[in-house]
Amino acid sequence: MSQNLWNGTVSKQTQCLTNRILGVSSANNSPTHKKKDAGIRQYHEVTGDIICPSMVQGIDHLRDPRLNKGLAFTLEERQVLGIHGLQPARFKTQEEQLELCKISINRYQEDLNKYLYLVDLQDRNERLFFKLLSENVEMMMPIVYTPTVGLACQKFGLIYRRPRGLFVTIHDRGHVYDVLRNWPEPDVRAIVVTDGERILGLGDLGACGMGIPVGKLALYTALAGIHPHQCLPIMVDVGTNNKDLLEDPLYIGLRQKRVTGAEYDEFIDEFMSAIVKRYGQNTLIQFEDFGNHNAFRFLDKYRDSYCTFNDDIQGTAAVAVGGLYASTRITGKTFADHKIMFVGAGEAAIGIADLCCKAMEADGIPQAEARGKIWMADIDGLLTTTRKVGDLHGHKKFYAKDHSPVKNLLEIVKEIKPTILIGASATPGLFTPEILQEMAKYNERPIVFALSNPTSRAECTAEAAFKNTEGRVIFSSGSPFPPVNYNGKIIKPGQGNNAYIFPGVALGVIATLMHHIPDDVFLIAARELAACVRDEDLESGSLYPPLDSVREVSLRIAVGITKYAYAKENILMSAEEMRQKYHREGIAAKGLASTYPEPEDKRKWLEGQLYNFNYESSMPITWSWPQPTPMKTRAVKPTKLTEKEETC
Ligand SMILES: O=C([O-])CC(=O)C(=O)O
Ligand SMILES: [Mg+2]
Numbered sequence: 001m002s003q004n005l006w007n008g009t010v011s012k013q014t015q016c017l018t019n020r021i022l023g024v025s026s027a028n029n030s031p032t033h034k035k036k037d038a039g040i041r042q043y044h045e046v047t048g049d050i051i052c053p054s055m056v057q058g059i060d061h062l063r064d065p066r067l068n069k070g071l072a073f074t075l076e077e078r079q080v081l082g083i084h085g086l087q088p089a090r091f092k093t094q095e096e097q098l099e100l101c102k103i104s105i106n107r108y109q110e111d112l113n114k115y116l117y118l119v120d121l122q123d124r125n126e127r128l129f130f131k132l133l134s135e136n137v138e139m140m141m142p143i144v145y146t147p148t149v150g151l152a153c154q155k156f157g158l159i160y161r162r163p164r165g166l167f168v169t170i171h172d173r174g175h176v177y178d179v180l181r182n183w184p185e186p187d188v189r190a191i192v193v194t195d196g197e198r199i200l201g202l203g204d205l206g207a208c209g210m211g212i213p214v215g216k217l218a219l220y221t222a223l224a225g226i227h228p229h230q231c232l233p234i235m236v237d238v239g240t241n242n243k244d245l246l247e248d249p250l251y252i253g254l255r256q257k258r259v260t261g262a263e264y265d266e267f268i269d270e271f272m273s274a275i276v277k278r279y280g281q282n283t284l285i286q287f288e289d290f291g292n293h294n295a296f297r298f299l300d301k302y303r304d305s306y307c308t309f310n311d312d313i314q315g316t317a318a319v320a321v322g323g324l325y326a327s328t329r330i331t332g333k334t335f336a337d338h339k340i341m342f343v344g345a346g347e348a349a350i351g352i353a354d355l356c357c358k359a360m361e362a363d364g365i366p367q368a369e370a371r372g373k374i375w376m377a378d379i380d381g382l383l384t385t386t387r388k389v390g391d392l393h394g395h396k397k398f399y400a401k402d403h404s405p406v407k408n409l410l411e412i413v414k415e416i417k418p419t420i421l422i423g424a425s426a427t428p429g430l431f432t433p434e435i436l437q438e439m440a441k442y443n444e445r446p447i448v449f450a451l452s453n454p455t456s457r458a459e460c461t462a463e464a465a466f467k468n469t470e471g472r473v474i475f476s477s478g479s480p481f482p483p484v485n486y487n488g489k490i491i492k493p494g495q496g497n498n499a500y501i502f503p504g505v506a507l508g509v510i511a512t513l514m515h516h517i518p519d520d521v522f523l524i525a526a527r528e529l530a531a532c533v534r535d536e537d538l539e540s541g542s543l544y545p546p547l548d549s550v551r552e553v554s555l556r557i558a559v560g561i562t563k564y565a566y567a568k569e570n571i572l573m574s575a576e577e578m579r580q581k582y583h584r585e586g587i588a589a590k591g592l593a594s595t596y597p598e599p600e601d602k603r604k605w606l607e608g609q610l611y612n613f614n615y616e617s618s619m620p621i622t623w624s625w626p627q628p629t630p631m632k633t634r635a636v637k638p639t640k641l642t643e644k645e646e647t648c
Helices: 012-022 031-047 059-063 075-081 094-107 111-124 126-135 137-144 148-154 176-181 206-224 243-247 261-279 292-302 311-331 347-362 367-372 394-399 409-416 433-442 462-467 502-512 520-531 535-539 547-567 575-584 589-593 602-607
Strands: 166-169 190-194 231-237 284-287 308-310 340-343 374-378 420-423 447-450 474-477 484-486 489-491
Touching (some): 126 137, 126 206, 137 206, 166 176, 206 547, 231 261, 284 292, 292 347, 308 311, 311 347, 311 502, 347 367, 347 520, 433 462
Parallel strands (some): 190 231, 447 474
Antiparallel strands (some): 484 489
């Protein structure tokens, strides 16, 4: 009998059995073992699946969330893996398990407890977690994502349990690469990083903002089929200026004011190059919920030299523009027929405004004319050319108008008479009944987007929007609102959230090995999203397809991006860059390079790379390089072993 991590013993029969099936002799350093081990490593490097089920034995199989299938292990698997008897007798299908998950979640009254249940499920049985999410997006997304993830971030110090992602602090300067090496997965292809300075519309949550990269990456897998082990959430902790957190004994981050200036910039520079050194030039780095100023600066600084995008600027822009494309089917107007008013002049507003201009330019409107149709107001009122120079930094200046200053939003709306009103201000209730009524006075179908997240920060509720416009509004919000009953008609407004965009963009970018991401990608994403909107969605009051179809939307976006990427070869990794990357990582470039030529059927090619949400067999397999071939296994009940086998 040999020692087991749990309570003691694993039967020798089981060990012998598994070893024989694997072709492994009992001496670990035997030539046979080494050969198989090398084969396993090569297999993983190509398929991306890191864990070899048959290398993990006994209770560890149940403790590993990537291998655990709960009661779905068959009798044969339980015997071969040495877990027979560690579970009750019942066998369950994954479908039966999903039903139990739903029952369990519904038993919780509080959203935070539902969130914790799902965190726990992900830590226990990863495939079940992702299947649950991917097949019940409408029900689960508000829990793992906005709005509940906002609450989870606010309570992060209270609910933090175990590692999911990396915390890199400013004190790690000079050693960021070493910290990255502590992450156990060698095949990371996508990172979502935040410094927690502007978490949703909730402000500076410091290290508690880690909930956001975790939630975003859960959607990478659930909505776009990107493999979980290829996703890495990172919080770069440079301190926080949130006084409450600094005084909170439960706070889990660095207890110091934010480091800014050159020191901060050098730290982020080091972070970016450490990512490339560790995971390669084409590792996707999604910036999320950075403060306004830094978000724009970093996007401009890194966009051409790294594979990066800013979700709050570009992802939000694409979802809003996708909604506006869809609205043209209701109003019959083109982009150029509109006068667009933004309230808030931060990441989301500027990003959407810039992409609206790009959309108009694509329709043949000159840039200056396009910018002229876009008005913007911030906390100090209408953006006018009379503003102090420092007030009009970055792209804000493109939207400042020759107009006398107006502070009050109702006055602004009365004066400008926009056809589209977009809120990205994180100020709940900013769109008052009077403002909504004003919009309805001169627009047959006023378009109002209340995009601030989470739901508690939206500029108005869906109900207020419909009630104050005689039900004529075309409405979207960033976070979900329940259906509205307007004069007996049930209206289901859509959720203009970047979750429709970033998973599909990530899939397209990762699959094609792009090394930087041009803005065109987001216009493509917006168009593909709009193309997925059905007439019945528009009739039910939504500019977006149902959340339960986001997986299809992601795939379509990825197909669109793949076509674009191959048409614009210079954004893909060159053969030489590929060779260097794979040489450094010790992977046979030959095997991987065979995926490089342009795939004819792009959808099929992408589908072939997606994560499998269904349980796979846990029975050992073997293969001969390079083609994995299943090995015949023989399930033998331990009791039937012969004397000779028992002593092997
Ligand atoms: O996370 C979300 O729901 C959308 C988003 O990026 C933000 O509000 O910052
Ligand atoms: Mg965000």
